[in-house]
Amino acid sequence: xxxxxxxxxxxxxxxxxxxxxxxxxxxxxxxxxxxxxxxxxxxxxxxxxxxxxxxxxxxxxxxxxxxxxxxxxxxxxxxxxxxxxxxxxxxxxxxxxxxxxxxxxxxxxxxxxxxxxxxxxxxxxxxxxxxxxxxxxxxxxxxxxxxxxxxxxxxxxxxxxxxxxxxxxxxxxxxxxxxxxxxxx
Numbered sequence: 001x002x003x004x005x006x007x008x009x010x011x012x013x014x015x016x017x018x019x020x021x022x023x024x025x026x027x028x029x030x031x032x033x034x035x036x037x038x039x040x041x042x043x044x045x046x047x048x049x050x051x052x053x054x055x056x057x058x059x060x061x062x063x064x065x066x067x068x069x070x071x072x073x074x075x076x077x078x079x080x081x082x083x084x085x086x087x088x089x090x091x092x093x094x095x096x097x098x099x100x101x102x103x104x105x106x107x108x109x110x111x112x113x114x115x116x117x118x119x120x121x122x123x124x125x126x127x128x129x130x131x132x133x134x135x136x137x138x139x140x141x142x143x144x145x146x147x148x149x150x151x152x153x154x155x156x157x158x159x160x161x162x163x164x165x166x167x168x169x170x171x172x173x174x175x176x177x178x179x180x181x182x183x184x185x
Contacts (some may be wrong), residue, residue, distance in 0.1 A: 004025075004026065004027050005025070005026045005027075006024075006025055006067040006068065006160075007022065007023070007024050007033065007064055007065060007066045007067050007068075008022070008023050008024075008025065008066060008067065008068055008069075008070060008153040008154075008156050008157055009021075009022050009060060009061065009064065009066035009068070009069045009070070009097075009102075009153065010022070010023070010069075010070045010071070010149040010150055010151070010152035010153025010154070010155075010156065011057070011069060011070070011071040011072070011093050011149055011152065012071075012072050012145050012146075012148040012149040012152060013053075013071060013072060013086060013089040013090040013093055014040075014086065014089055014145060015040065015046070015049055015082075015085035015086060015088065015089045016039075016040055016042055017037050017038070017039055017040065017143065017145045018037065018038040018040070018053055018056070018089060018093070018145070019036075019037050019143060019144075019145030019146045019147070019148050019149035019150075020034070020035065020036060020037070020038070020057075020060060020146065020149045021034075021035045021146060021147070021149040021150030021151070021152065021153045021154075022034040022035065022060070022064050022066065022153065023135065023150070023153045023154060023157065025157050030134075030135055030154070030157065031135075031136070032135050032136065032137055032150070033064055034060075034063075034064060035141060035146045035147075035149070035150050036142075036143075036146050037142075037143045037145050037146050038052065038053065038056045040052055040053070046085060046088060049089070050088055050089070050092045053089055053092045053093060054092050054093075054095070054096055057092070057093045057096040057097070058096050058100075061096060061097065061100050061102065066102060067102070067103075068102060068103050068104070068105060068156065068160075069093070069094075069097040069102050069103070069104045069105070070104075070105045070106075070107060070152045070153050070155065070156035071090060071093060071094060071104060071105070071106055071107075071152065072090070072106070072107065072108075072109060072112065072148070072152055073106035073107055073108045073109075074086070074087060074090060075108060075109060105156050105159075107152055107155050107156065107159070111155065112127075112148070112151050112152050112155040113127055113151070115151075115154070115155040115158050115159070116130050116131060116134070116151045116154060116155060117130045124144040124147070124148060125144070127147060127148070127151050128140070128141055128144060128147035131147055131150055131151055131154065134154065135150070135154065
């Protein structure tokens with residue numbers, strides 16, 4: 001796998017709707033390969049939903065042969081049951097990628113929004129609108145879960161092409177200390 005030619009699978013996990021977005025980056029061009037959602041039956045028990053997530057994610061991987069998977073990282077919520085269901089959905093999708101020897105990268109929702117819109121608190125609608133400007137699409141995404149997944153894939157593209165370690169700078173004092181040779185007296 002080369003950074004200038006890779007297929008990235010983005011997953012927005014969910015226990016009711018799982019979004020996916022797949023892009024192909026070659027040199028500096030980005031092509032949308034596929035995008036959509038897996039709708040899960042809310043009447044099914046959690047184990048059956050996990051089975052559907054597993055089978056669907058496996059089918060996506062076998063069809064598109066991604067080089068990497070980017071997935072939304074867990075976030076803190078007030079409802080413990082919802083967090084548990086989301087964690088199971090995330091874990092299931094991650095397990096499929098690991099089973100197929102595909103590296104997995106996690107990004108927080110705030111990081112994804114910051115990467116796509118420049119604002120970590122952007123709405124899902126703002127992110128979807130920005131994605132339509134960044135990636136050529138024949139039609140707009142029908143579901144925000146699909147555009148979120150596409151945003152996760154694009155966030156990984158941006159991060160892998162412009163990696164800045166999160167611990168590089170921790171404020172102006174740290175920046176100045178690490179770049180003293182660049183300061184003009």
